[in-house]
Amino acid sequence: MDAIQNYVKPELLIVAIVLYFLGMWLKQAAFMKDKYIPLVLGIAGVIICSIWVVSTTTFTNGHDIAAAIFASVTQGIIVAGLSTYVNQVFKQLQKEE
Numbered sequence: 001m002d003a004i005q006n007y008v009k010p011e012l013l014i015v016a017i018v019l020y021f022l023g024m025w026l027k028q029a030a031f032m033k034d035k036y037i038p039l040v041l042g043i044a045g046v047i048i049c050s051i052w053v054v055s056t057t058t059f060t061n062g063h064d065i066a067a068a069i070f071a072s073v074t075q076g077i078i079v080a081g082l083s084t085y086v087n088q089v090f091k092q093l094q095k096e097e
Contacts, residue, residue, distance in 0.1 A: 008078050015048050015076075019083035038084055045083075046076030 008016070019041045026032045026040060050072035057068050 008082065009075060012049060012052060012075050012079055013082075015045060015052075016079040016082040016086070018048070019045055019080055020086055023083060023087060038080070041083060042077055042080040044076075045078075045080035046073055049073075049076040049079065 022044060023037055023041050026037045027034065032040070050068075053068045053072045053075075057064065059065055059068065
């Protein structure tokens with residue numbers, strides 16, 4: 001858990017859980033092909049993280065804006081990857097070999 005907290009802001013761990021359930025819902029949806037689910041989760045993660053970054057940051061110059069964009073994209077991708085990782089762990093634990 002410490003390794004995860006080194007990369008993901010603790011406030012954004014809930015986003016990984018939300019994306020996990022979004023992915024489960026998309027998996028059941030007839031309109032979404034499985035191959036697009038990770039892309040949709042990544043985009044949703046970046047958008048949600050962007051909202052959090054904008055709401056918690058004071059922008060005074062271009063450096064702040066660039067840092068906010070970087071944080072939004074990286075945190076969004078990481079939480080989307082974390083949600084996919086959790087999904088795969090559950091799937092692998094359910095397999096009987």
